[in-house]
Amino acid sequence: MLASDVPPFVDKHALLFASHRHCGGEEQHSRQPEEAVRECELPVVDLAAGEEAETRAEIARAAAEWGFFQVVNHGIGRELLEAVRAEQAKLFGLPFEEKLRCELLKDSYRWGTPTATSLAEFSWSEAFHVPLAAVSDENVSADGEHASFRAVMERFAAAVTRLGRRLTGVLAESLGRTRRFFDENCTERTCFLRLNRYPPCPVSPEVFGLVPHTDSDFLTILYQDEVGGLQLMKDSRWVSVKPNPEALIINIGDLFQAWSNGVYKSVEHKVMVNAVKDRYSVAFFLCPSYDTMIESSEEPSIYRKFTFGQYRQQVQEDVKIIGHKVGLRRFLL
Numbered sequence: 257m258l259a260s261d262v263p264p265f266v267d268k269h270a271l272l273f274a275s276h277r278h279c280g281g282e283e284q285h286s287r288q289p290e291e292a293v294r295e296c297e298l299p300v301v302d303l304a305a306g307e308e309a310e311t312r313a314e315i316a317r318a319a320a321e322w323g324f325f326q327v328v329n330h331g332i333g334r335e336l337l338e339a340v341r342a343e344q345a346k347l348f349g350l351p352f353e354e355k356l357r358c359e360l361l362k363d364s365y366r367w368g369t370p371t372a373t374s375l376a377e378f379s380w381s382e383a384f385h386v387p388l389a390a391v392s393d394e395n396v397s398a399d400g401e402h403a404s405f406r407a408v409m410e411r412f413a414a415a416v417t418r419l420g421r422r423l424t425g426v427l428a429e430s431l432g433r434t435r436r437f438f439d440e441n442c443t444e445r446t447c448f449l450r451l452n453r454y455p456p457c458p459v460s461p462e463v464f465g466l467v468p469h470t471d472s473d474f475l476t477i478l479y480q481d482e483v484g485g486l487q488l489m490k491d492s493r494w495v496s497v498k499p500n501p502e503a504l505i506i507n508i509g510d511l512f513q514a515w516s517n518g519v520y521k522s523v524e525h526k527v528m529v530n531a532v533k534d535r536y537s538v539a540f541f542l543c544p545s546y547d548t549m550i551e552s553s554e555e556p557s558i559y560r561k562f563t564f565g566q567y568r569q570q571v572q573e574d575v576k577i578i579g580h581k582v583g584l585r586r587f588l589l
């Protein structure tokens with residue numbers, strides 16, 4: 257038999273899935289029935305016009321009202337995006353055991369949710385969560401077999417970092433602050449790339465591909481395929497995002513919400529599985545160095561100031577001790 261490239265979600269978490277069957281698909285937590293989830297048109301910002309006043313205003317408005325928006329004419333070529341997708345499919349197509357042992361991108365492979373005690377905490381997906389410093393680290397990924405992966409990801413990382421800086425610059429200036437903060441603290445070496453794959457899930461459409469969460473960064477740039485499944489909170493309801501092949505999705509992370517004193521919103525989002533299709537996405541997380549202080553310039557400040565390192569540590573501690581991230585609420589004044 258050919259070695260499978262799909263992680264053994266059900267075999268390794270038999271108890272979780274057995275209890276799901278026993279309660280007839282009724283989860284212990286409240287879920288909006290899927291048919292009730294509205295599809296939404298996220299705001300679309302056309303970046304072709306550069307940084308005209310109108311474009312800048314649209315970006316700031318979307319970040320404040322939605323926390324999520326799409327950008328088109330973003331300057332990242334179709335050829336590069338297709339190369340990223342091809343490398344991603346090749347990597348996830350490796351047998352599961354090989355991904356576990358993958359020398360390239362050491363320790364970056366994740367699958368399922370080892371700590372889940374119920375299906376509500378389980379993510380039916382696998383990912384490579386890669387510090388960009390590792391993508392260009394000669395020692396980690398120099399081997400010939402993965403040379404093309406590394407070359408493509410380096411080009412992609414450079415392009416998304418540039419786009420991220422452009423957007424954070426606009427968002428900083430809309431708050432009356434300078435873009436220098438991002439140029440100085442968020443470099444290609446402090447950011448992360450996360451390659452996600454959501455294999456088909458035959459169990460139930462109610463299973464999460466990725467559990468509800470907010471991102472612990474300044475800003476995320478997401479490149480998703482055409483399958484769909486991403487949902488976000490808008491006006492206290494889940495809405496699903498209609499894939500647009502021309503667009504990249506931008507969302508505000510926790511650090512920007514704190515830095516902007518709550519003006520820009522870090523919005524909860526999740527991914528629902530597909531019964532028959534594989535889904536791929538790549539998320540670029542624009543992060544500062546761990547010692548960067550995150551502080552709003554406005555008074556009164558909603559949050560006490562903290563370093564990115566402190567924030568990450570608190571998130572990890574909360575996940576370990578109480579089973580989930582508490583996030584910015586921990587830093588409210």
Ligand SMILES: O=C(O)CCC(=O)C(=O)O
Binds near residue numbers: 450471
């Ligand atoms: O795959 C997606 O659409 C979302 C991914 C995501 O939210 C994440 O990696 O943080």
Ligand SMILES: [Fe+2]
Binds near residue numbers: 469470471
């Ligand atoms: Fe996310």
